[in-house]
Amino acid sequence: MKREENKSGCPINYTVEILGDTWSLLIVRDMLALGKKTFGEFLESEERIGPSVLADRLAHLERKGILAKTPSETDRRKMIYSLTESGLNLIPLLYEVSSWGSITSPNPAAPDSWFEAMKHDKVLVQRLWREAVEAGSSFFLGPDSVVAKLGLDV
Amino acid sequence: MKREENKSGCPINYTVEILGDTWSLLIVRDMLALGKKTFGEFLESEERIGPSVLADRLAHLERKGILAKTPSETDRRKMIYSLTESGLNLIPLLYEVSSWGSITSPNPAAPDSWFEAMKHDKVLVQRLWREAVEAGSSFFLGPDSVVAKLGLDV
DNA sequence: AAAATAAATTTGATTATCAAAGTGAAATAT
DNA sequence: ATATTTCACTTTGATAATCAAATTTATTTT
The missing domain is CATH 1.10.10.10 (Winged helix-like DNA-binding domain superfamily/Winged helix DNA-binding domain)
Known part of the structure; x- marks a missing residue:
């Protein structure tokens, strides 16, 4: 390349x-x-x-x-x-990359909480994701994670 | 690669x-x-x-x-x-790829109608985009294009 | 002081990418 | 009917990226 x-x-x-x-x-x-x-x-x-x-x-x-x-x-x-900031702005892009892979791959492997999150409104999930990272957490890990805020993985 | x-x-x-x-x-x-x-x-x-x-x-x-x-x-x-169908499903991903490039690039070059479309609701634009392609048009070109449906590029 | 850890760098082989030229079949022009 | 052009590729040989494995340097832990 x-x-x-x-x-x-x-x-x-x-x-x-x-x-x-x-x-x-x-x-x-x-x-x-x-x-x-x-x-x-x-x-x-x-x-x-x-x-x-x-x-x-x-x-x-x-x-x-x-x-x-x-x-x-x-x-x-x-x-x-x-x-x-430009890196944080990649959240919607990464969400769609993950979403397309999830519906297209014959055997996607990810935590259940990801597939649960996909059932929620995508704009909400993407906003929570940004807030999580800004608070020092990430999608899956930390007290402010998306998983925690949506009550997944309980 | x-x-x-x-x-x-x-x-x-x-x-x-x-x-x-x-x-x-x-x-x-x-x-x-x-x-x-x-x-x-x-x-x-x-x-x-x-x-x-x-x-x-x-x-x-x-x-x-x-x-x-x-x-x-x-x-x-x-x-x-x-x-x-999997290719059509790339519309939301491509939208976000284009959107991130548009806000991150110091000098993005695209038709004005693209930047106008970005001001509309993204879920709407993505739905119109799919309908355009399914009808034989594309984002910019054809009677059923997104540009035509949103009245851009008039 | 010795051992372990962390962030890379180096090396040499493999693989991808590139521009430019070439091929063969089908369509168009003469 | 013949020649030319168009179209979808393929081939070729050079350049560049990628890889796994080993090594290096600075810091921290034992």
Whole structure:
């Protein structure tokens, strides 16, 4: 994938040039859905991304303004990755990516609470998702998670 | 991109493994937004896809059940590509891809009618978009286009 | 002081992508 | 009827991305 080009000004092409690869959206998913924040946590993803590709994708997403990197205050080896405003704005997109995969895949594997959440109004779920992340939680985890607010996974 | 793998059952990963590349969503865009149907029309896209990559992506999307290929009845050289039900179901995803690109890109280039449409209720626009394609039109073109139904581009 | 942990980087092989040229069948023009 | 054009690809050879595995450097824990 010859990245960094500017093949056209089409907004769809813009998004695809930033996120159209195998790993970028999975990293964003790990942040938005599971609250992952460190290199080591991303390395442990279900899909087994390698460290060289991970480092490359994180640098790419940082340069494109999707996420930011700050040193941990408690452990100076660690870097903390967090989403920018543009990264948070990916919630509706990620919701539709997950939704299409859920209805199209012959055997989608996700927590039951995801499939339960899909039965609710999508605008509501997407708003709760943003509020969860802004409060330091994520879709599935934390006291302000979508799962907690909707009373799923009880 | 080592395609055809099954790295996990995650619905997001499922979608990304099918559509996570530079060209697949642009082909779907050309079909849904502009009503393109033939190899030659896709070749003329703004982003200048080459014939070898186009042939590969079309075969990929056909094998994944996003589109179908039938010989033209009027010209036996031509193949007509059309979207399947799964392909039509990409409308909400493509809408969000375009929406994120529109608010994130520093200089998005699209017809004014797209930006006008974004001001309307997204569920309405997505429903009109599907109806347009089902009626043989597309987002921008044809008597049943979204643009026509919303009275944009007058 | 030694061992473990964290965030990457390096290496060398495999795979995808690219632009440019070429192919064969069917339609159109002469 | 013949020549030319159109159309949907395929082939080719170079460039670029991706991969798993091993290594490096700095920090933290034992």
